[in-house]
Amino acid sequence: MTLYGIIFYILAAVIVIATGLAITRRNLVHAVIYLIISFFGSAMLYFLFGAPLLAALEIIIYAGAIMVLFLFIIMMLRVDPTALRRPSLRHWLPAGILGIIYLAVAALVVITDPGSQATLKTAMARPRALGQFLFQRYWLSVEIISFLLLIALIGALYLARAFLKESREQSEGEL
């Protein structure tokens, strides 16, 4: 096993443990912090797989922007620490069995597929090459995705405005 392989397994263990801790925490702030650790691990994996631009974006967008947004919302709302759902066996047994069957079949597919046994070779996509490729071949997709982001922005603004208008009318009615 090469040094890169050892790094991969260490990072994989850290990511899985941090994610597992994140989804079981009762306190939402702790969950978000563990998730940031997990995303840092993912960013390092991207770097290992030769995508330095994506590693930087993972830290900026995921660990930075999205998780900070979650933290803001958690601190804004009064969130009671909630437990996992009560596991009633009658409801969860069929779902669990079906999920385990799917996981087993997926693992079999991956194991038996000869194409997936190929060892990954180290390579790196320079950010410049990736940017040129993106804007030469997929510029239309970039435009579409930017429209999607604009629509999301307008949607979030509209939701906030709708509530503001509602509460203003209510307070005027009370007066």
Added chain:
Amino acid sequence: MIVPYSHVLFLAGILFALGVVCAVARRNLIMMLIGVEIMLNAAALAFVAAALRWQQLEGQVFVLFIFAIAAAEVSVGLALIVYAYRRTGSLDPETYNILKW
């Protein structure tokens, strides 16, 4: 030489399963959204590994799009959560039963 491609797929699958568990088993809207984020991240990981496996840049381009989708989803989702919280005063999805008879 890093690792066989299948090991990366296993890691992505485990992460995806953790995200599904988080989205299904938690009694909290914010944790459900976090579960969706974990699933998107697992898919992105598989894409990056596939880009390295076939030495094609398309995989990395799609990860960029996944990031954009995640950002859009989280902004609208959190706005909806705040709206629902102000109307009902709770983050438990089981309390959203105004439409029920």
